Amino acid sequence: MVLTVYIDLLSQPCRALYITLKLHNVTFKTQYISIEKGEHRTSEFTQNISRFNKLPVIDDDGFKLTESVGILRYLAKTKTIRDSYYPQDAKKQARVDEFLEWHHTNLRSLCSPYFIRKWILPKFFGKVTPADKLRPYFNQMVACLDNMERLWLNSDGLYIIGDQLTAADIWAACEIEQLTMTGYDPKMGRPKLAAFLERVRNETNPYFDEAHKEVYEYAELDKKNSKL
Numbered sequence: 001m002v003l004t005v006y007i008d009l010l011s012q013p014c015r016a017l018y019i020t021l022k023l024h025n026v027t028f029k030t031q032y033i034s035i036e037k038g039e040h041r042t043s044e045f046t047q048n049i050s051r052f053n054k055l056p057v058i059d060d061d062g063f064k065l066t067e068s069v070g071i072l073r074y075l076a077k078t079k080t081i082r083d084s085y086y087p088q089d090a091k092k093q094a095r096v097d098e099f100l101e102w103h104h105t106n107l108r109s110l111c112s113p114y115f116i117r118k119w120i121l122p123k124f125f126g127k128v129t130p131a132d133k134l135r136p137y138f139n140q141m142v143a144c145l146d147n148m149e150r151l152w153l154n155s156d157g158l159y160i161i162g163d164q165l166t167a168a169d170i171w172a173a174c175e176i177e178q179l180t181m182t183g184y185d186p187k188m189g190r191p192k193l194a195a196f197l198e199r200v201r202n203e204t205n206p207y208f209d210e211a212h213k214e215v216y217e218y219a220e221l222d223k224k225n226s227k228l
Protein backbone atom coordinates (compact mmCIF):
# COMPACT_ATOMS: atom_id res chain seq x y z
CA MET A 1 0.00 0.00 0.00
CA VAL A 2 1.26 3.47 -0.85
CA LEU A 3 2.39 5.71 2.00
CA THR A 4 -0.45 8.04 3.03
CA VAL A 5 0.40 11.43 4.47
CA TYR A 6 -2.18 13.46 6.39
CA ILE A 7 -1.28 17.12 6.19
CA ASP A 8 -2.43 20.71 6.14
CA LEU A 9 0.13 22.89 4.38
CA LEU A 10 -0.60 25.78 6.74
CA SER A 11 1.28 23.72 9.33
CA GLN A 12 5.08 23.97 9.64
CA PRO A 13 5.87 20.29 10.36
CA CYS A 14 3.53 19.29 7.52
CA ARG A 15 5.39 21.51 5.06
CA ALA A 16 8.76 20.16 6.26
CA LEU A 17 7.56 16.61 5.76
CA TYR A 18 6.02 17.37 2.35
CA ILE A 19 9.27 18.96 1.09
CA THR A 20 11.30 16.02 2.45
CA LEU A 21 9.15 13.48 0.62
CA LYS A 22 9.16 15.46 -2.63
CA LEU A 23 12.93 16.07 -2.52
CA HIS A 24 13.50 12.33 -2.24
CA ASN A 25 10.95 11.20 -4.81
CA VAL A 26 9.13 9.11 -2.23
CA THR A 27 5.79 7.92 -3.62
CA PHE A 28 2.98 9.03 -1.36
CA LYS A 29 -0.70 9.86 -1.33
CA THR A 30 -1.70 13.17 0.22
CA GLN A 31 -4.75 13.32 2.42
CA TYR A 32 -5.48 16.99 3.07
CA ILE A 33 -7.00 17.66 6.47
CA SER A 34 -8.14 21.19 7.27
CA ILE A 35 -7.16 22.29 10.76
CA GLU A 36 -9.23 25.44 10.24
CA LYS A 37 -12.34 23.31 9.65
CA GLY A 38 -11.48 21.06 12.58
CA GLU A 39 -11.13 17.98 10.37
CA HIS A 40 -8.35 16.73 12.66
CA ARG A 41 -10.73 16.69 15.60
CA THR A 42 -13.52 14.48 14.25
CA SER A 43 -14.17 11.21 16.03
CA GLU A 44 -13.22 9.40 12.83
CA PHE A 45 -9.80 11.08 12.82
CA THR A 46 -9.30 10.34 16.52
CA GLN A 47 -10.27 6.70 16.17
CA ASN A 48 -8.73 5.85 12.80
CA ILE A 49 -5.83 8.23 12.28
CA SER A 50 -4.42 9.76 15.47
CA ARG A 51 -5.62 10.11 19.04
CA PHE A 52 -3.36 13.16 19.40
CA ASN A 53 -5.44 15.16 16.88
CA LYS A 54 -2.37 16.82 15.38
CA LEU A 55 -0.80 16.88 11.95
CA PRO A 56 1.21 15.51 10.27
CA VAL A 57 0.43 11.80 10.47
CA ILE A 58 1.66 9.08 8.16
CA ASP A 59 0.15 5.69 7.46
CA ASP A 60 2.69 3.30 5.98
CA ASP A 61 0.77 0.15 5.18
CA GLY A 62 -1.16 0.31 8.44
CA PHE A 63 1.75 1.67 10.52
CA LYS A 64 0.53 5.05 11.75
CA LEU A 65 3.02 7.55 13.08
CA THR A 66 2.87 11.15 14.36
CA GLU A 67 5.59 13.72 15.19
CA SER A 68 7.39 15.09 12.16
CA VAL A 69 10.90 14.40 13.49
CA GLY A 70 9.98 10.84 14.44
CA ILE A 71 8.54 10.45 10.94
CA LEU A 72 11.75 11.82 9.40
CA ARG A 73 13.80 9.23 11.32
CA TYR A 74 11.45 6.45 10.26
CA LEU A 75 11.64 7.54 6.61
CA ALA A 76 15.44 7.64 6.78
CA LYS A 77 15.38 3.95 7.77
CA THR A 78 12.66 2.74 5.44
CA LYS A 79 12.81 4.89 2.27
CA THR A 80 15.58 6.32 0.15
CA ILE A 81 16.56 9.51 1.95
CA ARG A 82 19.89 11.10 0.95
CA ASP A 83 22.55 10.40 3.56
CA SER A 84 23.63 14.02 3.54
CA TYR A 85 20.04 15.05 4.41
CA TYR A 86 19.75 12.81 7.49
CA PRO A 87 23.13 11.07 7.93
CA GLN A 88 23.56 7.57 9.33
CA ASP A 89 27.02 8.32 10.76
CA ALA A 90 26.49 8.81 14.52
CA LYS A 91 28.26 12.14 14.85
CA LYS A 92 26.86 13.63 11.65
CA GLN A 93 23.36 12.51 12.58
CA ALA A 94 23.80 13.91 16.08
CA ARG A 95 24.55 17.34 14.58
CA VAL A 96 21.24 17.30 12.69
CA ASP A 97 19.42 16.00 15.77
CA GLU A 98 21.07 18.67 17.90
CA PHE A 99 19.38 21.30 15.79
CA LEU A 100 16.05 19.44 15.53
CA GLU A 101 15.88 19.21 19.33
CA TRP A 102 16.81 22.89 19.68
CA HIS A 103 14.20 23.70 17.09
CA HIS A 104 11.37 22.22 19.12
CA THR A 105 12.26 23.98 22.34
CA ASN A 106 13.32 27.24 20.71
CA LEU A 107 12.13 28.19 17.22
CA ARG A 108 8.87 26.32 17.63
CA SER A 109 8.17 26.99 21.29
CA LEU A 110 9.24 30.63 21.18
CA CYS A 111 7.99 31.78 17.77
CA SER A 112 4.69 29.95 17.34
CA PRO A 113 3.00 31.48 20.43
CA TYR A 114 3.25 34.89 18.74
CA PHE A 115 2.19 33.44 15.38
CA ILE A 116 -0.83 31.75 16.94
CA ARG A 117 -1.99 34.87 18.81
CA LYS A 118 -1.21 37.37 16.07
CA TRP A 119 -2.48 35.38 13.09
CA ILE A 120 -4.26 32.06 13.77
CA LEU A 121 -6.59 33.11 16.59
CA PRO A 122 -7.95 36.30 14.98
CA LYS A 123 -8.08 34.80 11.47
CA PHE A 124 -9.78 31.54 12.25
CA PHE A 125 -11.46 32.10 15.59
CA GLY A 126 -12.08 35.87 15.71
CA LYS A 127 -10.03 36.10 18.93
CA VAL A 128 -7.90 39.22 19.08
CA THR A 129 -5.06 39.50 21.60
CA PRO A 130 -4.52 43.08 22.82
CA ALA A 131 -1.18 44.65 21.81
CA ASP A 132 0.17 44.80 25.38
CA LYS A 133 -0.50 41.06 25.83
CA LEU A 134 1.14 40.30 22.49
CA ARG A 135 4.34 42.18 23.29
CA PRO A 136 6.06 39.49 25.44
CA TYR A 137 5.37 36.87 22.75
CA PHE A 138 6.75 39.20 20.11
CA ASN A 139 9.88 39.84 22.17
CA GLN A 140 10.57 36.15 22.72
CA MET A 141 10.20 35.49 18.98
CA VAL A 142 12.65 38.30 18.15
CA ALA A 143 15.19 37.03 20.72
CA CYS A 144 14.91 33.51 19.32
CA LEU A 145 15.42 34.66 15.71
CA ASP A 146 18.43 36.67 16.88
CA ASN A 147 19.80 33.46 18.39
CA MET A 148 19.26 31.70 15.09
CA GLU A 149 21.34 34.41 13.39
CA ARG A 150 23.98 34.53 16.11
CA LEU A 151 24.31 30.90 17.22
CA TRP A 152 23.39 28.73 14.24
CA LEU A 153 24.18 30.78 11.17
CA ASN A 154 27.43 32.27 12.37
CA SER A 155 29.80 29.92 10.55
CA ASP A 156 31.05 30.16 6.99
CA GLY A 157 28.94 27.13 6.00
CA LEU A 158 26.12 27.51 3.52
CA TYR A 159 23.61 25.77 5.77
CA ILE A 160 22.97 25.22 9.48
CA ILE A 161 25.39 22.29 9.48
CA GLY A 162 28.17 22.78 6.96
CA ASP A 163 27.73 23.17 3.23
CA GLN A 164 25.08 20.59 2.53
CA LEU A 165 21.35 20.87 2.95
CA THR A 166 20.02 18.74 5.81
CA ALA A 167 16.62 18.19 7.39
CA ALA A 168 17.60 20.82 9.99
CA ASP A 169 17.44 23.52 7.28
CA ILE A 170 13.98 22.50 6.16
CA TRP A 171 12.49 22.33 9.68
CA ALA A 172 13.99 25.76 10.43
CA ALA A 173 13.03 27.47 7.18
CA CYS A 174 9.43 26.24 7.30
CA GLU A 175 9.04 27.56 10.86
CA ILE A 176 10.55 30.95 10.10
CA GLU A 177 8.80 31.49 6.76
CA GLN A 178 5.33 31.32 8.29
CA LEU A 179 6.05 34.34 10.49
CA THR A 180 5.70 36.53 7.40
CA MET A 181 1.94 35.92 7.63
CA THR A 182 1.90 38.08 10.76
CA GLY A 183 3.34 41.02 8.78
CA TYR A 184 6.74 40.58 10.48
CA ASP A 185 9.82 40.19 8.28
CA PRO A 186 12.27 37.80 9.99
CA LYS A 187 14.95 38.64 7.38
CA MET A 188 15.05 42.32 8.25
CA GLY A 189 18.28 43.16 10.12
CA ARG A 190 19.40 39.51 9.94
CA PRO A 191 21.58 39.20 6.83
CA LYS A 192 22.68 35.63 7.52
CA LEU A 193 19.14 34.45 8.06
CA ALA A 194 17.98 36.25 4.89
CA ALA A 195 20.69 34.59 2.80
CA PHE A 196 20.00 31.22 4.43
CA LEU A 197 16.27 31.33 3.70
CA GLU A 198 16.90 32.31 0.10
CA ARG A 199 19.43 29.49 -0.31
CA VAL A 200 17.10 26.85 1.16
CA ARG A 201 14.26 28.03 -1.06
CA ASN A 202 16.40 27.96 -4.22
CA GLU A 203 17.90 24.58 -3.38
CA THR A 204 14.54 22.93 -2.75
CA ASN A 205 12.30 24.55 -5.34
CA PRO A 206 9.78 23.91 -6.81
CA TYR A 207 8.82 21.98 -3.66
CA PHE A 208 9.50 24.80 -1.19
CA ASP A 209 7.20 27.16 -3.09
CA GLU A 210 4.61 24.43 -3.62
CA ALA A 211 4.52 23.78 0.12
CA HIS A 212 4.40 27.51 0.94
CA LYS A 213 1.81 28.54 -1.68
CA GLU A 214 -0.87 29.32 0.92
CA VAL A 215 1.67 30.91 3.27
CA TYR A 216 2.81 33.30 0.53
CA GLU A 217 -0.78 34.08 -0.49
CA TYR A 218 -1.80 34.90 3.07
CA ALA A 219 1.38 36.95 3.65
CA GLU A 220 0.64 38.98 0.49
CA LEU A 221 -3.01 39.46 1.44
CA ASP A 222 -2.15 40.57 4.96
CA LYS A 223 0.44 43.01 3.59
CA LYS A 224 -2.24 44.57 1.33
CA ASN A 225 -4.82 44.68 4.10
CA SER A 226 -2.44 46.35 6.50
CA LYS A 227 -1.97 49.14 3.93
CA LEU A 228 -5.72 49.88 3.74
Ligand SMILES: N[C@@H](CCC(=O)N[C@@H](CS)C(=O)NCC(=O)O)C(=O)O
Pocket (backbone or CB within 6 Å): 010, 011, 012, 013, 035, 040, 053, 054, 055, 056, 066, 067, 068, 069
Ligand atom coordinates in the same frame (compact mmCIF):
# COMPACT_ATOMS: atom_id res chain seq x y z
N1 LIG B 1 5.66 18.21 17.36
C1 LIG B 1 4.67 17.95 16.36
C2 LIG B 1 3.78 19.16 16.25
C3 LIG B 1 2.45 18.82 15.63
C4 LIG B 1 1.53 20.02 15.71
O1 LIG B 1 1.52 20.78 16.71
N2 LIG B 1 0.72 20.20 14.67
C5 LIG B 1 -0.19 21.31 14.65
C6 LIG B 1 -0.10 22.07 13.34
S1 LIG B 1 1.44 22.90 13.23
C7 LIG B 1 -1.61 20.78 14.77
O2 LIG B 1 -1.95 19.76 14.22
N3 LIG B 1 -2.45 21.54 15.47
C8 LIG B 1 -3.83 21.24 15.59
C9 LIG B 1 -4.35 21.47 16.96
O3 LIG B 1 -3.54 21.61 17.90
O4 LIG B 1 -5.57 21.51 17.11
C10 LIG B 1 5.35 17.64 15.01
O5 LIG B 1 6.48 18.09 14.79
O6 LIG B 1 4.74 16.94 14.19
